[in-house]
Amino acid sequence: MGNIEKIFDSNDARSLSHRRLPKLIYDFIEGATGREISSKGNLTAFDDVKLLPRALVDVSERNLTTSFMGNNYSQPFGIAPMGMCNLTYPNADILMAKAAKSRSFPHGLAAATSTGLAEVHAAGGDNSWFQLYVFVGTEKALELSQKAQSIGYKTLILTVDVPQTARRMRELRNGFQVPFNMGLSQFIDLAIHPFWSLRTLATGIPKPVLFQNEDEKFDRTAHRMGANWDFLNQLRSIWKGKIIVKGILSVEDAKRIKKLGIDGVWVSNHGGRQLDGAPAPITVLPLIRNALGKDYPIAFDSGIRDGSDIVKALASGADFTFLGRPILHALAGAGSAGLERILSIFSEDINVVMAQIGVKGIYEIDNSVLARSQE
Numbered sequence: 001m002g003n004i005e006k007i008f009d010s011n012d013a014r015s016l017s018h019r020r021l022p023k024l025i026y027d028f029i030e031g032a033t034g035r036e037i038s039s040k041g042n043l044t045a046f047d048d049v050k051l052l053p054r055a056l057v058d059v060s061e062r063n064l065t066t067s068f069m070g071n072n073y074s075q076p077f078g079i080a081p082m083g084m085c086n087l088t089y090p091n092a093d094i095l096m097a098k099a100a101k102s103r104s105f106p107h108g109l110a111a112a113t114s115t116g117l118a119e120v121h122a123a124g125g126d127n128s129w130f131q132l133y134v135f136v137g138t139e140k141a142l143e144l145s146q147k148a149q150s151i152g153y154k155t156l157i158l159t160v161d162v163p164q165t166a167r168r169m170r171e172l173r174n175g176f177q178v179p180f181n182m183g184l185s186q187f188i189d190l191a192i193h194p195f196w197s198l199r200t201l202a203t204g205i206p207k208p209v210l211f212q213n214e215d216e217k218f219d220r221t222a223h224r225m226g227a228n229w230d231f232l233n234q235l236r237s238i239w240k241g242k243i244i245v246k247g248i249l250s251v252e253d254a255k256r257i258k259k260l261g262i263d264g265v266w267v268s269n270h271g272g273r274q275l276d277g278a279p280a281p282i283t284v285l286p287l288i289r290n291a292l293g294k295d296y297p298i299a300f301d302s303g304i305r306d307g308s309d310i311v312k313a314l315a316s317g318a319d320f321t322f323l324g325r326p327i328l329h330a331l332a333g334a335g336s337a338g339l340e341r342i343l344s345i346f347s348e349d350i351n352v353v354m355a356q357i358g359v360k361g362i363y364e365i366d367n368s369v370l371a372r373s374q375e
Contacts, residue, residue: 003016003333003334003338004334004337004338004341006333006334007330007333007334007338007341007342007345008345009305009306009345010305010306010325010326010329010330010342010345011305012333013326013329013330013333013334013338013342014030014325014326014329014333015333016329016332016333016334016338017029017088017328017329017330017332017333019333020193020195020196020332020333021088021193021196021332022189022190022192022193022196022197023174023189024174024175024176024186024189024190025087025088025196025332026332027170027171027174027176028084028087028170028171028174028176029088029325029328029329029332030170030325030329031168031169031170031171031273032168032271032272032273032276033166033167033168033169033272033273033274033275033276034166034167034169034276034277035169035276036169036272036276037272037276037277038269038272038275038276038277038278038280039271039272039273040272041272041279041280042269042271042272042280042281042282042302042303043303043305044280045280045282045283045303046280046282046303046304046305046309046312049282049312049315049316049370050370050371051308051311051312051315051353051356051357051369051370051371052357052369052370052371052372053356053357053358054356054357054358055358057358057359059354059355059358059359059360061360062351062354062355062359062360062361063360063361063362064076064347064350064351064354064362065361065362066319066320066362066363068106068264068297068299068319068320069155069242069244069263069264069297070242071106071126072104073104073105073106073320074103074104074105075103075104075105075346075347075350076310076314076320076321076350076362077105077304077310077320077321077322077323077346077350078100078105078106078107078108078320078321078322078323079096079099079100079105079106079107079108079322079323079324079327080108080301080322080323080324080327081108081109081110081111081129081131081157081159081246082108082110082324082327082328083110083111083112083113083208084110084112084113084114084178084206084208085110085113085114085328085331086114086115086206087114087200087206088328088329088331088332089331089332089335089336090199090200090203091115091203092328092331093109093113093114093115093119093120094115094119094120094123095331095335095336095339096124096327096331096339097109097120097121097123097124097127097128098123098124099336099339099340099343100124100127100128101123101124101125101127101128103343104127105127106127106128106129106155106320106322107124107127107128107129108128108129108130108131108157108322109124109128109129109130109131110131111130111131111132111133111144111210112133112178112208112210112211113208113209113210114206114207114208114209115209116209117130117147117148117151117153117210118151121151121152121153125152126152126154126155128153129153129154129155129156129157130144130145130148130153130155130156130157131156131157131158131159131246132144132145132148132156132157132158132159133159133162133224133227134158134224134225134226134227134231135224135226137226138226138231138234141226141227141231142234142235142238144210145235145238145239146238149239149240149241153241154241154242155241155242155243155244156235156239156241156242156243156244157244157246157266158227158232158235158243158244158245158246159227159246159247160227160245160246160247160248161246161247161248161249161268161269161270161274161275162224162247162270162274163224163225163227164224164225165224166273166274166275166276168273174186174189178207178208180205229256229260232245232257232260232262233260236260236261236262242263242264243262243263243264244262244263244264244265244266244297244299245257245262245264245265245266246266246268246299247266247268247269247270247274248265248266248267248268248288249267249268249269249278249279249281249284251284251287251288251291254267254288254291254292255291255292258292258296263297264296264297264298264299264319265288265292265296265297265298265299266298266299266300266301266322267281267284267285267288267298267299267300267301267318268281268299268300268301268302269281269302270302271301271302271303271324271325272302280302280303281300281301281302281303282300282302282303282312282313282316285298285300285313285316285317285318286316286317286367288317289316289317289318290317297319297320298317298318298319298320299318299319299320299321299322300313300318300320300321300322301321301322301323301324302324304321304322304323304326305326306345306346306349307345307346307347307348307349307350307351307352307353308349308353310346310349310350311350311353311354311357311365311369312370314362314365314366315365315366315367315368315369315370316367316370317367323346326342326346327339327342329342330342357369
């Protein structure tokens with residue numbers, strides 16, 4: 001696609017996505033809950049974190065490789081699990097999985113995927129992790145986890161910050177539903193974006209494939225309150241690989257998860273899509289790190305828009321970070337070339353920032369690189 005030369009940062013990817021996608025789909029990606037205070041706050045909170053430049057350090061050779069939960073990766077960021085990714089670009093799930101395998105980073109496959117578990121695992125191998133939601137009644141969740149395990153998934157992401165799906169104003173106003181409910185306004189929206197509409201019709205309208213039995217109708221508004229402490233214990237007893245619990249902002253929750261023998265916590269506010277008024281994760285990350293100690297694995301997402309944000313998160317206590325919206329916007333704007341472009345841009349950003357703050361490797365990034373008032 002010819003738009004790749006127009007992408008220099010995540011804002012460029014978002015602008016291209018805005019032009020290419022129907023409003024219905026763009027707002028599904030970009031929107032958040034309530035007045036979107038938390039979503040905006042995730043971004044501005046990063047602005048308040050300052051990095052300290054250092055001089056006269058030999059940084060002629062720098063290395064982005066890092067390890068997380070026992071695995072080595074070529075970079076300190078991966079792709080977060082996001083539902084219905086194929087709405088942005090055909091076979092988006094497969095493209096992300098292939099990129100994760102070829103570039104050596106983790107990719108989360110959402111329970112609301114529109115591509116089968118086996119297909120994604122074939123493309124991504126052990127770099128593909130499976131994300132699990134637990135609806136009321138835990139049978140389906142246990143069934144999905146066992147299916148993923150039998151296919152070969154070795155890392156499970158248990159997302160726990162959606163006891164009930166929040167009201168997202170953009171989706172409500174646009175009439176966004178899964179499966180689609182085609183009214184007049186939706187028809188007009190799709191008609192004025194013929195490139196996306198024709199391509200999507202040609203490749204098939206994405207559906208949540210893990211919920212396609214005649215007796216199972218996917219309801220993305222359904223309560224997901226089955227994820228409780230008892231279920232986590234049960235999951236730990238049957239899942240043979242690594243488990244990371246996603247959606248943690250509370251120090252007390254994080255400490256309890258560690259005590260249960262879970263392999264890691266994932267600090268996140270769901271990109272501001274669940275609780276408007278929740279704290280920006282970057283502000284609570286240092287508190288959680290202090291509570292869990294320096295060696296316990298912590299992942300992070302929400303509000304990352306460039307490589308300096310990733311460095312700030314690592315310096316604030318994260319071991320690894322994950323990207324969400326920038327990935328989908330790059331895919332929507334320029335397909336697989338856009339995905340490769342945005343991944344390269346983030347890596348280049350990190351490399352440049354490391355030079356400025358005088359570090360040669362990810363292992364050197366800690367709170368000593370943060371600027372503090374100098375008296």
